[in-house]
Amino acid sequence: MSDAPIPARTRVAPSPTGDPHVGTAYMALFDVAWARKTGGQFVLRIEDTDRARLVEGSEQQIFDSLKWLGLAYDEGPDVGGDHGPYRQSERLGTYRPYVDQLIADGHAYYCWCSTERLAELRAQQQASKQSVTGYDRLCVGNTRDERAALPGFTENPVVRMRVPDAIDLTFDDIIRGRVTAPRPDDQVILKADGFPTYHLAVVVDDHLMGITTVVRGEEWISSTPKHVQLYKWLGFAMPQFAHMPLLRNVDKSKISKRKNPAARLMWFREQGYLPEALRNFLQLLAYPPKLEDDGSEREVVAFDEFIADFDWSRINTVGPIFDVKKLDWLNGVYLRNLSVDELTERIIEHELRTGRWTEVDGARRELLRQAVPLVQERMTLLGDAVPALEFLTTPDDELGIEDDALASLKDDAGQVLAAAISALEAVGEWGHETIQATLREALVDGMGLKPKFAFAPVRVAISGKKVSPPLFESMQILGRDSSLARLRRLAVRL
Template sequence: MTDATPVRVRFCPSPTGNPHVGLVRTALFNWAFARHHGGKLIFRIEDTDAARDSEESYAQLLDAMRWLGFDWDEGPEVEGPHAPYRQSQRMDIYRDVAARLQKAGHAYRCYCTTEELEQRREAARAAGRPSGYDGKCRNLSEVEIAAYEGEGRSHIIRFRMPDEPITFTDLVRGDLTFAPENVTDYGIVRANGAPLYTLVNPVDDALMEITHVLRGEDLLSSTPRQIALYRALAEIGVGNGTEPEFGHLPYVMGEGNKKLSKRDPQSSLNLYRERGFLPAGLLNYLSLLGWSLSEDRDIFSIEEMVAAFDIADVNANPARFDLKKCEAINAHHLREMAPADFAAACEPWLKAPYAPWPPENFDPAAFEAIAPHAQTRLTVLSDITANVDFLFLDHPVEDEASWNKAMKEGSDALLRTARAKLEAAEWNADALKEAVLAAGEEHGLKLGKAQAPVRVAVTGRTVGLPLFESLEVLGRERTLARVDAALAKLAG
């Protein structure tokens, strides 16, 4: 990479299903690499599989990129000199390139049926040989072609791999060599004329002048095939002759030491959005799946990542997805927010369908008063609903486990004493704490034991926001009414 060759990377997902965290990690590394080097990110949609692609998934991809804060220099909604950026709109280009590859001898028709291919693969495996394509149709004569056509056989187009090793330097894994017997001729056009990923991806890279390809390790085995195709494309004048450098990102491992799959619930980006992860928190954690800012620092901003990001620092070893650590990092980013920004970010979880209270019960002033106490305790934004519901429900939630845990023998006497002292106290957190502390002392209880029945009476739960600040915001009348209701329940 030189100053004379501006960095151009691409993020090219397929619009199939919901975006997943592995896809986001790939987008993040490409985006950070482009921004670090002052280069360009090309956002490209690989939607040539009509049976699996959908407009809904396409819309979700664009929405996810916006939510994450990724901008792109060329692609949907931005356009650019290499438009269109949806492969389904570039079919004429692929047909033309496939024809030119055949004419130049880099590709050929293959008439082998699926059954014939499988029989020959099984025979190769039984004999201990590599079971890739055996080149049967590589050098068909005109007579043989005419005979197959006469039989009514369909054909695919195969790319002709060179009979020599393919060597390249992976930006993450170093020098790699693939022997020709392990990388055999492969299909680039289906029998129905539809181009395959193996063709369209390198063709678009060549035409869009991509300089670096950063992608998952699962695509490593296809790299020698693509390198050979890049070289063939250069020979026939497709693109500017640029052969990208490759960096293959480590696997992300999930439960049971298995590769995290898009089918795993914890891989769904929508799950993290619905729970109220911040883009900053989620991206901070995902960046640690194969990379780190420094050995002793896990928390940093996206701007700090961009400033420091070097693909050479990516670790080739598999990275384990740890949800607890992801949550902890997100909680840190929540605490770092400006109070007004935190309050605004909570808004979706204070309304239907998340909020269990009637809309008219919501009191913005009460929420503004309690929000700073919630900000230091939440893990994700959706936690706000259960933490503040006591303020906006007519009655606290009924949590039987919390009730049974807090309301022990003698709790009624304690609550009567606490009620009297609360009623007489000034209505601020410090005075309310002194009132409950004094009530506990009269019954031989420390503050922790004394406040438990009060908390459950008022909020319905044994855990939550700081009790006395909560009582201050709830107000004298509603607090005493809830203590009275708890005493009535205890009296049975």
Template sequence: MSDSTTSRPVRLRVAPSPTGDPHVGTAYMSMFDLAFARQQGGQFVLRIEDTDRARYQADSEQQIFDTLHWLGLGWDEGPDIGGPYAPYRQSERLDTYRPYVERLLAEGKAYHCWCTGERLKEMRERQQALKQPTGYDRMCLGKTAEERAQLPGYSETPVVRMLIPDDAPTTFTDLIRGEVSAPRPDDQVILKADGFPTYHLAVVVDDHEMGITHVVRGEEWISSTPKHVLLYQWLGLPEPAFAHMPLLRDEKKAKISKRKSPWARLTWFREQGYLPEALLNFLALLGYPPVIERGEDGQQVEREVFDFAEFTERFDWAKVNTVGPIFNLEKLNWLNGHYIRELEVGELASRLLPFLQDAGVLGPQPTLPELGRLRAVTELVQTRIVTLTEAVPLIAPFYTGDADLEIAEDARGQLKDTAEQVLTAALAVLDPIDGTAGTPLGEGVEWTTERIETALREALVDGLGIKPRLAFGPLRTAVSGARVSPPLFESMEILGKASTMARLTRLRDELAATSD
């Protein structure tokens, strides 16, 4: 790291490629970037590295914007909002890279290569067969296009390669790892035949042009850093500080990939109903230690729940874990459940609403009574869900017509021979209780949780002598259509007397018909 890095305003960037659903690693890097930038009073930049045109997907860029915004990882400059170093898409910066390439060619630090892909493939296979180090054999070095055309494997459109010297630097200082050694680099292609720069040139030029002081990326880029350091030195540019984060790994300790793991897609977490604050907390714990506090007994204890503001306040590169963490979904589920339980009921209802609308449980413009019922049901399910999607089947029966409620096969199958008797007794004891479905409970209305529970326990548990589980199972099935549901008596109160009685009657009659 050069001295000029420390004297410049802190500027960090994340630079994802729009090649499909955003990778969870984009959020992982972004939160560390943003935490340090905010702690130091600097800026956080979003740059789109779209030079890989073969894998480019047009809708991916918007997904990057949407998912990072969903997580609250906002940027100060980027393609969507502009900034003093625009444009922020590499495909719009092609004229920026060409002068750097021409300078390297003129100074003999780069050269044209006309080798076809087939020729390069044969070269690598031959090197591997002979157990030689793989790397470009410099067939094109020092030759004109005419001279090279006389040899096999010639392409009329050349690429440009770096000419790596024998004394190329192979060590550098890393903010997380200290002194790091990397392999001697190959003659890396820096300009492709289509005129687009490769990552290695573009990242150096863009980071310099945009004043980036700290480059944070995955540890898989350690082997490429000597190439970048060499380009900084050749071009006389100040080097940024490097921080190579540990790779996120799956349960088999392999680098996570979108091809193998659905949760490698950043959009997956939103689809599954994880809260952004829980995901940020989880990602922080993958690369950073928990908060250490003093317990009541004076002993040190770990606290794993913390928000992004606290993470930012205590951030220190020296504390970042250097060992690739295992992506433990059980820990994420635990955190998500904790954050769900901590939400105010109205806030949780608001977060559940889009999932219910997507599932067709509620329409695009819910009525005030529907929203009021949602708040009441949310309070029932809040402690029973780990993700927002888990609430959908629990809430759906409250918005289903009594005649349309489907009884799940597993719920129907667990009914005992006493179910018809239980339902008949329940209907008899509930009938005298006053109550009007769909209206707020008020003075003189007895259709309350307490009144319902008292009546049913007296009639079924005490009167029929049936154990509570067997006594209330048929009622739960009739009311919700499922084996697992929100608390029974509270559900009956929310549904109202009319719907509750209709559902109990329907199942009772079905059972009676099948027993005849």
């Protein structure tokens, strides 16, 4: 008998209400891992029933960011599939029959309470510090006319589910085991505008789309008994539930787009993080490092390797700390592991997308390819490369000398530059090893200077800065004429 798992169907269902939240990618990563591990499918559904909060362009950002991260979905609004449509706003006719069924079976009822009455009810309950809060069921058992005779009536009713007194508050979670949630109140399942609320739509859509594993944040644990009850009432097969730990800021607060720019999924691409590094980082937030045969732990784990080893039982339910410093380290590791050609192309794509470059000709591409090895070991973000190498593409007579670099030079800097110019003018083959040997002989051996004082004026003349990429390799890339022109320019200024 085979022990192979049943192919799973998972989904992520964000709302297009602004820049996609990093939590969307966090959930999608584990959705994808489980679907791929079991040979199943991963679905993207857009939950856009809250029409007042929709933001134009947000849906496209969701598509683009998931694909950028390598979390491609098998079905979705822009790729199609056999279980569409994949936008809830296009499925409105789907939900009403289930609402009518629940009403007919006595599991749901119309509620004509006005928003003012509900607000007053909440205020009273809070003021009296009642242990049981929520809707007081004023509308249960009343016809429209009977309810209209009572205070706080509105012509446009909602539909509420009637939560049983004996509702089961426990359920099985494939991460957490047996879970007990608080008792829910009579949740609205259909709004006055005819749009379903999340609680009804998510159950109906997950069923009709064949979702077998519902992966979502732990904030939905309290809602799960309501969803389980709806599954039972409607006669749907129950999916597995996996409630992931919430992402936390360093101060343990919930990560939000209002307080932390890193909560915006697009922010990572804008800053110059690699998608494979971000994926690895998100893995580590809830999943342990790879355990090697010798007992050591390895944090740099490729996505395919993560999928192959994936097991829900290894999820850490303690709220993970979203420490960008850890991501910076990981991104640096991934940058250093890229080939020079690949890193060059990634840098170019980043510069064009951010608008710092508008075009790239063959000469600029080749110069960048030659210069990338000078900065690759020190890079944290893709955007680090061009500012560090900008002096190589700046015309010699336009190169600025930073004030602190000029101020750092010793009184003999003019003499040092004169000696450097004289020695370099006699160099035949212009290579970094020859340049270094020539300058060391002229300045360190010939003038008796320590290397850091000998090469400082040369570095400032070549780069305009106190600190720069490797000096002699930079001079090789610049070439003889530009290097000597820059040395002479600073010598004259001094």
